[in-house]
Amino acid sequence: MxxxxxxxxxxxxxxxxxxxxxxxxxxxxxxNSRTGPPLELWHTYVPQELTAGQLDHSDWNAYLNREDWxxxxxxxxxxxxxxASARVASNRYFEKSPVYPPGFDHDWNRSYxxxxxxxxxxxVVLLHGLTDSPYSLRHIARIYVAHGxxxxxxxxxxxxxxxxxxxxxxxxxxxxxTRLAMRxxxxxxxxxxxxxxxxxxxxxxxxxxxxxxxLEDRRLVRPQRIILFSPMIGVTRxxxxxxxxxxxxxxxxxxxxxxxxxVPEFNPFKYNSFPVNGATQSHRxxxxxxxxxxxxARADRLRALPPVLTFQSVIDSxxxxxxxxxxxxxxxxxxxxxxxxxxxxxRANISQILNPASPLALSRVMPRFPVAYxxxxxxxxxxxxxxxxxxxxxxxxxxxxxxxxxLVYPSQVFSLSHxxxxxxxxxxxxxxxxxxxxxxRYGVALGTLVPRGERxxxxxxxxxxxxxxxxxFFPYVSARLDExxxxxxxxxxxxxxxxxARKTTESATAPERSxxxxxxxxxxxxxxxxxxxxxx
Numbered sequence: 001m002x003x004x005x006x007x008x009x010x011x012x013x014x015x016x017x018x019x020x021x022x023x024x025x026x027x028x029x030x031x032n033s034r035t036g037p038p039l040e041l042w043h044t045y046v047p048q049e050l051t052a053g054q055l056d057h058s059d060w061n062a063y064l065n066r067e068d069w070x071x072x073x074x075x076x077x078x079x080x081x082x083x084a085s086a087r088v089a090s091n092r093y094f095e096k097s098p099v100y101p102p103g104f105d106h107d108w109n110r111s112y113x114x115x116x117x118x119x120x121x122x123x124v125v126l127l128h129g130l131t132d133s134p135y136s137l138r139h140i141a142r143i144y145v146a147h148g149x150x151x152x153x154x155x156x157x158x159x160x161x162x163x164x165x166x167x168x169x170x171x172x173x174x175x176x177x178t179r180l181a182m183r184x185x186x187x188x189x190x191x192x193x194x195x196x197x198x199x200x201x202x203x204x205x206x207x208x209x210x211x212x213x214x215l216e217d218r219r220l221v222r223p224q225r226i227i228l229f230s231p232m233i234g235v236t237r238x239x240x241x242x243x244x245x246x247x248x249x250x251x252x253x254x255x256x257x258x259x260x261x262x263v264p265e266f267n268p269f270k271y272n273s274f275p276v277n278g279a280t281q282s283h284r285x286x287x288x289x290x291x292x293x294x295x296x297a298r299a300d301r302l303r304a305l306p307p308v309l310t311f312q313s314v315i316d317s318x319x320x321x322x323x324x325x326x327x328x329x330x331x332x333x334x335x336x337x338x339x340x341x342x343x344x345x346x347r348a349n350i351s352q353i354l355n356p357a358s359p360l361a362l363s364r365v366m367p368r369f370p371v372a373y374x375x376x377x378x379x380x381x382x383x384x385x386x387x388x389x390x391x392x393x394x395x396x397x398x399x400x401x402x403x404x405x406x407l408v409y410p411s412q413v414f415s416l417s418h419x420x421x422x423x424x425x426x427x428x429x430x431x432x433x434x435x436x437x438x439x440x441r442y443g444v445a446l447g448t449l450v451p452r453g454e455r456x457x458x459x460x461x462x463x464x465x466x467x468x469x470x471x472x473f474f475p476y477v478s479a480r481l482d483e484x485x486x487x488x489x490x491x492x493x494x495x496x497x498x499x500x501a502r503k504t505t506e507s508a509t510a511p512e513r514s515x516x517x518x519x520x521x522x523x524x525x526x527x528x529x530x531x532x533x534x535x536x
Contacts, residue, residue: 037262040086041078042093042162043273048073049157049169055176060152060184063177067111067155071102074161090266093162098443099268105441108135108269109160113188114142114151121148122194123185125223127178127203128153130232130278133160135269135429136200140227140422143478144196147485150188154181156203163265163273167258170277171206171285175213178206179220186221196225196485200422201319204231205285208308208328212292215301225484228310229421234323235279235286268442269429290327297331307336309484311477313416314341314361322365334372334395340480341365342416342473343379345409347386354414370396378473380409388473407473416471423447423470424478430469 047070050058058066078093092099101107112134124144126137134153141151156177158169185195199207207226214220256262260279263272296302310329314321321341329339343362348354362377377391388407391400410432423430430447447469451458471477 039256039259039262041081042265043164043259043262045074045077045162046164046168047161049165049173052170052173052176055157055173055180058180060180060187063154063180064111070161071110075102078162090264092265092268099266100443101268104268108138109133109155111155112138112141112151112153114145114153116145116148116150118148120150120189120193122196123150123152123189124196124198125178125181125185125207126151126153127181127197127199127206128156128159129201129203129230130282131159131163131166131271131274132201132203133269137198137203137229137422139424139427139474140198140229140481143481144485147482149194149196149485150185152181152185152188154178156206159271160269163271163275166271166278167275168277169281171281171288174202174206174281174285175209178210182210182221182223191221194224195221196227197223198227198229199231200229201418202232202282202285204228204310205233205282205289207231208233209285209289209292211305212289212296215296215304222306224306226306226308227481227484228308228312230312230316230319230418231310231324231328232282232286232319233289233328234320235282235318266444267429267446268444286323290323293328293331300333302331303333303335305332305335307338308332309338309340309480311340311421311480312342313418313421314343314365315358315415316418318418321361325365325367329371329373330367332373336374337372338374338376340376340378342421343377344415345413346380346382347409347411348414349411350414358415369393369398372396378405378476388476390476405473405476407476410472413468413472415468416473417468420468420471421477422474424474425470425472427470432468432470432472 049070050063050066055063074093079095082091082094087094087096089097090099091097092101094100095103097103101109122144124141126134126141128134128136134155137153141153144151154177157173158165182195182197189195197207197210199205207228208231210220211223211226214222258277259273259275261272261274263274265272293302308329310324312321312324325339329337341362344358346359362379371393372395374395375393378388379391380386380388385404386408388405388409389402390405391402393400419430425431425433425447426435427447428434428441428445431445432447434445434448
């Protein structure tokens with residue numbers, strides 16, 4: 001009895017400690033929410049999007065009509081009511097600002113359809129990321145259109161209008177919007193034409209979830225290809241507790257606790273402020289996705305999954321690269337899928353300040369070989385020719401096939417980033433080298449800003465400017481998409497690809513060669529001896 005009583009007392013004390021700690025943390029969160037910048041109209045006005053049920057019974061035109069109404073409401077409730085303090089050039093909601101989206105020739109916050117010049121040979125649906133807009137995949141859409149596809153870029157509910165829109169939406173509604181876009185794509189081209197789905201970040205999770213759902217639900221049209229950019233297959237484990245951080249917001253004086261970041265909105269096509277609900281919904285989506293992957297893999301249903309082509313930076317502070325491999329690709333059957341990884345710059349001129357873990361990132365995510373999918377690594381060597389190399393390991397193989405590419409890592413860039421993959425260097429908003437004709441098209445060229453000065457002199461964190469926003473290897477991405485799109489199109493005989501639609505990234509003087517992999521799945525000349533010995 002004494003032992004039982006002692007145990008009960010320990011448990012009781014433990015519960016009291018947890019409760020006290022929780023109250024303390026919530027108190028600190030409530031106190032912190034009283035500091036910092038105030039909430040603005042775009043943080044408090046919540047547009048009324050269609051619900052998941054309404055989306056499942058809507059068509060594309062109804063969605064566009066609702067979207068028109070939403071933007072009219074934003075104009076009336078936010079833009080027309082701005083106080084004098086918010087009528088500044090850096091505010092995307094001020095109608096006289098150079099970054100005011102309705103003032104552009106095209107507002108890429110809205111859903112769009114791009115049509116080829118001739119009869120469509122297929123259709124593609126493009127799903128953008130969290131806090132993002134349809135702008136992010138417009139370059140990918142244009143590649144598809146050049147191949148004769150109809151491209152449908154949907155603005156996911158809660159996005160493109162005001163950041164407060166993300167405080168009152170959920171992943172189930174995003175999935176309903178995905179289904180709507182896929183219905184429209186199938187309607188556009190009919191059942192006998194190729195249908196692809198492309199997802200970026202959170203949109204990558206939606207694309208995969210839809211494809212998995214279509215394996216079991218015959219009412220859903222199945223895609224023939226899945227293309228993913230920095231897909232959100234897994235997020236940090238702390239995201240599951242994000243909702244607790246917003247509890248103080250239940251009391252009006254602590255409304256700012258519902259936000260993880262309140263930042264000026266100077267980006268015309270992406271929210272800078274981030275609500276807690278965004279993190280919560282991303283975690284719920286990735287949890288549901290991983291659970292479905294496990295269930296379908298155990299039932300041997302993933303053999304029917306269409307090929308998945310993923311482009312991913314080995315260093316990614318937003319999503320888990322390891323989860324892409326261990327939670328998704330490791331469960332794939334041999335269905336023609338491929339994972340393309342962009343390694344860190346092993347010739348960067350900043351080795352003295354580089355995190356020692358960064359050069360090891362590739363070895364730490366690599367699986368044990370052989371595997372059922374194709375792995376491609378885009379990397380350079382610490383010495384020798386500076387050209388990037390494409391290193392390919394075919395499914396079931398233990399031999400790397402290597403070729404040189406006519407691409408090099410910019411000397412001051414030490415890695416790619418989560419946000420950079422789908423943007424070419426000449427993108428007018430995010431590109432590092434926007435062409436002169438488009439450099440000021442959207443009021444600011446964020447990819448070119450390299451400010452120097454004292455801390456506190458800017459309206460944004462230097463982290464925002466430090467992160468690379470465009471992909472110096474986009475020509476390689478474009479060429480790989482050309483190959484992927486062309487194969488089923490040529491098989492249909494419906495479209496003849498023009499000679500200038502393709503881009504080459506190979507070095508004409510570099511022959512292909514093979515090399516064995518080591519025990520950790522990597523070739524010995526891909527990593528240094530220290531890196532090989534440090535691999536798990």
